[in-house]
Amino acid sequence: ERVFVIGESAGAHLAALALLALRDEGVVDGPAGSIFVQGVFDLSGTPSARSAGSETLLFDGPSLTRDLGRLTPDRDEAARRRPDVSPLYADLSGMPPALFVLGEVDPFQDDSRLMAARWAEFAPSARLDVPDAPHGFQHFGAPTAAVAHGFIRDWIAARLTNRPLSV
Numbered sequence: 001e002r003v004f005v006i007g008e009s010a011g012a013h014l015a016a017l018a019l020l021a022l023r024d025e026g027v028v029d030g031p032a033g034s035i036f037v038q039g040v041f042d043l044s045g046t047p048s049a050r051s052a053g054s055e056t057l058l059f060d061g062p063s064l065t066r067d068l069g070r071l072t073p074d075r076d077e078a079a080r081r082r083p084d085v086s087p088l089y090a091d092l093s094g095m096p097p098a099l100f101v102l103g104e105v106d107p108f109q110d111d112s113r114l115m116a117a118r119w120a121e122f123a124p125s126a127r128l129d130v131p132d133a134p135h136g137f138q139h140f141g142a143p144t145a146a147v148a149h150g151f152i153r154d155w156i157a158a159r160l161t162n163r164p165l166s167v
Helices: 010-024 061-071 109-120 142-161
Strands: 004-006 033-039 098-103 124-128
Touching: 004 010, 004 142, 010 033, 033 142, 098 109, 098 142, 124 142
Parallel strands: 004 033, 033 098, 098 124
Antiparallel strands: none
């Protein structure tokens, strides 16, 4: 069977770290692909996370930066950029194809943009930017959620049939 690794928000962070661990452990038949929805890939805080204002709804920059630091209380900002906790800075060679979904009002939008660009250096990478969407938009019942879910399903189908994704 073909397996996809999928994670959302902090789950995307954990999914990326799991893929890196699987690669490092020499798993031969890796996943067919990975899907990261509004992921957090830099625990030191990307520019969009640091500058997040009230329009992001769920987070703001000052508290978000403080909360990211609470995840690794024994590390300073530079140490939070190490690849063992911030996959944005990891060696991404040998990773499977990936889809990154981000909301354009999500404070973690830079995490997804930067990670998608880095990932594309090593494996196929696609990105879906959802306009006017805050963090967790797919759970709020907005019409954009159905569009994003449809795009994810189409991406998975394209990966399973080895055909290009029609946009």
